[in-house]
Amino acid sequence: MLEADNLECVRGERRLFAGIGFKLGPGELLYLKGRNGAGKTSLLRMLIGLLPPEAGEIRWKGEPIKAAGEIFRADLCYLGHLNAIKEELTPLENLMVAARLADETLSEDDALDALEQVGLAGREDLACKYLSQGQKRRVALARLVQERRPLWVLDEPFVALDVAAVDWLAQLISAHLQRGGLAVMTTHQPVDIPAGTVRELGLS
Amino acid sequence: MTRRFNLYHFASPATFYPLAGALIPWFAAASVLFGLAGLYLGMLVAPTDFQQGEGYRIIFIHVPASWMSMFIYLVMAFWAAIGLAFNTRLSGMMTQALAPTGALMAFLSLWTGALWGKPMWGTWWVWDARLTSELILLFLYIGYMALVAAIDDPRRADKAGGLLLLVGVVNVPIIYFSVKWWNTLHQGSSVNLTKSSMAETMLWGMLLMAMCFWMYAIAVAFARVRTIMLERERHTDWVKAILAGGEK
Amino acid sequence: MLGVVTAVIARDLKLAMRRQADIVSALFFFIIVVSLFPLGIGPEPDLLRKLAPGVLWVAALLATMLSLPRLFADDHRDGTLEQLALSPHPLGLVVTGKVIAHWLVSGLPLTLIAPVLGIQFDLSTEALLVLTGAILLGTPALSGIGAIGAALTLGLRGGGVLLSLLVLPLYIPVLIFGAGAVDATVSGLGGEGHLSLLGAMTFASLGFAPWASAAALKIALE
Numbered sequence: 001m002l003e004a005d006n007l008e009c010v011r012g013e014r015r016l017f018a019g020i021g022f023k024l025g026p027g028e029l030l031y032l033k034g035r036n037g038a039g040k041t042s043l044l045r046m047l048i049g050l051l052p053p054e055a056g057e058i059r060w061k062g063e064p065i066k067a068a069g070e071i072f073r074a075d076l077c078y079l080g081h082l083n084a085i086k087e088e089l090t091p092l093e094n095l096m097v098a099a100r101l102a103d104e105t106l107s108e109d110d111a112l113d114a115l116e117q118v119g120l121a122g123r124e125d126l127a128c129k130y131l132s133q134g135q136k137r138r139v140a141l142a143r144l145v146q147e148r149r150p151l152w153v154l155d156e157p158f159v160a161l162d163v164a165a166v167d168w169l170a171q172l173i174s175a176h177l178q179r180g181g182l183a184v185m186t187t188h189q190p191v192d193i194p195a196g197t198v199r200e201l202g203l204s
Numbered sequence: 205m206t207r208r209f210n211l212y213h214f215a216s217p218a219t220f221y222p223l224a225g226a227l228i229p230w231f232a233a234a235s236v237l238f239g240l241a242g243l244y245l246g247m248l249v250a251p252t253d254f255q256q257g258e259g260y261r262i263i264f265i266h267v268p269a270s271w272m273s274m275f276i277y278l279v280m281a282f283w284a285a286i287g288l289a290f291n292t293r294l295s296g297m298m299t300q301a302l303a304p305t306g307a308l309m310a311f312l313s314l315w316t317g318a319l320w321g322k323p324m325w326g327t328w329w330v331w332d333a334r335l336t337s338e339l340i341l342l343f344l345y346i347g348y349m350a351l352v353a354a355i356d357d358p359r360r361a362d363k364a365g366g367l368l369l370l371v372g373v374v375n376v377p378i379i380y381f382s383v384k385w386w387n388t389l390h391q392g393s394s395v396n397l398t399k400s401s402m403a404e405t406m407l408w409g410m411l412l413m414a415m416c417f418w419m420y421a422i423a424v425a426f427a428r429v430r431t432i433m434l435e436r437e438r439h440t441d442w443v444k445a446i447l448a449g450g451e452k
Numbered sequence: 453m454l455g456v457v458t459a460v461i462a463r464d465l466k467l468a469m470r471r472q473a474d475i476v477s478a479l480f481f482f483i484i485v486v487s488l489f490p491l492g493i494g495p496e497p498d499l500l501r502k503l504a505p506g507v508l509w510v511a512a513l514l515a516t517m518l519s520l521p522r523l524f525a526d527d528h529r530d531g532t533l534e535q536l537a538l539s540p541h542p543l544g545l546v547v548t549g550k551v552i553a554h555w556l557v558s559g560l561p562l563t564l565i566a567p568v569l570g571i572q573f574d575l576s577t578e579a580l581l582v583l584t585g586a587i588l589l590g591t592p593a594l595s596g597i598g599a600i601g602a603a604l605t606l607g608l609r610g611g612g613v614l615l616s617l618l619v620l621p622l623y624i625p626v627l628i629f630g631a632g633a634v635d636a637t638v639s640g641l642g643g644e645g646h647l648s649l650l651g652a653m654t655f656a657s658l659g660f661a662p663w664a665s666a667a668a669l670k671i672a673l674e
Contacts (some may be wrong), residue, residue, distance in 0.1 A: 080534055
């Protein structure tokens with residue numbers, strides 16, 4: 001259960017938003033909408049605890065995320081607009097290293113399976129610097145395949161994906177929600193995600 | 205109408221701005237008075253040193269400047285700790301306002317030390333433990349100012365600068381003792397700048413000059429913090445009101 | 453708890469092995485700077501013996517500075533630093549791992565090559581041993597203190613120069629005791645006192661610096 005109360009964000013000298021609040025329960029998806037510069041990414045960074053809000057509070061399972069700290073982060077999966085993959089490592093190594101640092105158990109077979117799902121079969125052992133931009137993005141998305149942490153925070157996950165990949169990712173998010181997971185995401189494209197409850201939050 | 209004294213009230217820039225403005229003339233006047241008294245004692249009353257002649261009188265600038273350079277660093281570290289602990293806006297502004305004065309004091313201390321060293325030791329610079337530590341302190345001031353200047357977002361600048369100050373203040377004693385040890389190892393005995401048993405008038409002269417520098421530092425820091433406030437809070441209502449109504 | 457430290461070390465070492473040019477160029481920088489001094493001041497063995505500890509230590513400081521800007525910058529650029537900050541571990545432990553990995557790829561090679569360079573300066577066997585021991589004990593402190601500077605200057609304009617400005621004054625105690633240990637050995641006083649102080653500084657900075665760096669990283673990530 002993710003709750004936000006009366007959030008305010010100031011970047012530099014500008015107040016991006018104030019009085020933002022919502023409640024999100026298991027199986028629910030929250031879309032953040034707004035024009036460029038409205039503060040969507042800032043709000044996401046607040047929700048994952050990287051950016052302290054100017055005012056207001058964010059709670060995970062009833063506890064402020066700042067106090068919950070590591071307990072909250074153990075429930076959180078964040079996919080930013082950067083891929084967070086190392087160019088020198090292969091896709092397989094990237095997945096294994098990321099899982100190990102996040103304290104997750106990921107078998108090599110599962111990782112290979114995830115890479116196959118994102119269409120990178122046969123490229124598991126090629127250093128990521130030799131992959132195209134789209135392929136790198138798929139390596140980043142492959143993390144989500146075996147991801148079982150309850151809260152997903154995704155920043156523009158559909159950008160630069162072809163139609164088939166958009167469908168695949170929508171299915172993945174949908175399955176996550178059906179397992180009782182929560183998801184918060186920003187997106188420009190209207191994507192149909194079959195889910196129980198879809199909420200929207202507009203930033204002006 | 206009675207109002208309870210509230211520190212948070214004065215920690216808000218909107219209330220601190222006029223308060224600082226009202227206090228500046230008083231601190232400036234106090235600085236001038238202490239300075240005149242100190243210089244009178246130091247230059248005219250204090251006896252001529254039988255070994256060092258009149259040249260020693262530069263210590264009335266040198267010693268208080270060294271004291272202030274160290275003291276201001278501690279004050280900045282104090283504000284930095286407050287700022288990081290309580291996330292107050294004023295603290296970062298105060299540390300930034302104090303830094304140039306601290307650096308000036310360190311520079312003044314080095315410069316007068318060199319001027320003094322020439323007639324005393326026949327050389328402009330000796331690697332004396334105190335002079336070397338003062339030089340390193342100047343480096344620390346410059347590092348702080350360079351870091352703060354390189355960060356565009358004022359909040360990040362405050363926090364990063366504050367953290368650097370806290371790291372610095374932990375290191376200053378270590379640096380000082382290591383330099384002192386290095387000095388005794390390499391020179392046998394350290395040249396002690398204040399070894400002569402001080403005449404009481406000299407001590408008073410130095411204390412008065414220290415007060416003069418202190419009052420000066422407060423006055424200048426207040427003036428600087430007012431400028432920083434106007435710049436940073438230029439989009440707020442209270443600054444707009446001041447700018448619209450002319451200087452207060 | 454320690455699992456994350458070893459995981460970060462393993463990751464950073466793997467990355468460093470794929471980019472060996474970086475390690476080698478910092479090492480050659482060290483060798484070249486040290487070799488320039490005899491060319492600048494003349495080959496008298498007495499003079500060189502006297503200068504060797506200071507020269508080797510200053511060169512070691514500069515070589516460490518060279519690799520520091522990239523300590524967090526690469527991870528910051530590709531987004532992995534955010535993921536590290538979001539991992540369910542205290543960020544200070546993650547930074548501890550990065551500091552140890554940094555030492556293994558920058559401080560350890562310097563330690564291994566230092567006695568060879570000491571021979572160029574005509575140091576006695578005993579002095580060479582103390583020199584190597586001092587660099588071994590002191591370079592972890594350089595990585596630790598340097599990490600604070602690297603975190604504070606993350607993503608800033610002119611970060612590299614600024615980093616030197618912040619970090620070099622803080623390196624002074626390590627320089628004094630590191631070079632002092634060799635000096636004291638050469639002059640027959642024995643360098644044990646210096647070495648134990650150097651060890652104490654390394655110990656203290658490895659305990660303190662990662663947490664200060666972690667605080668600085670959180671500020672930089674906001």
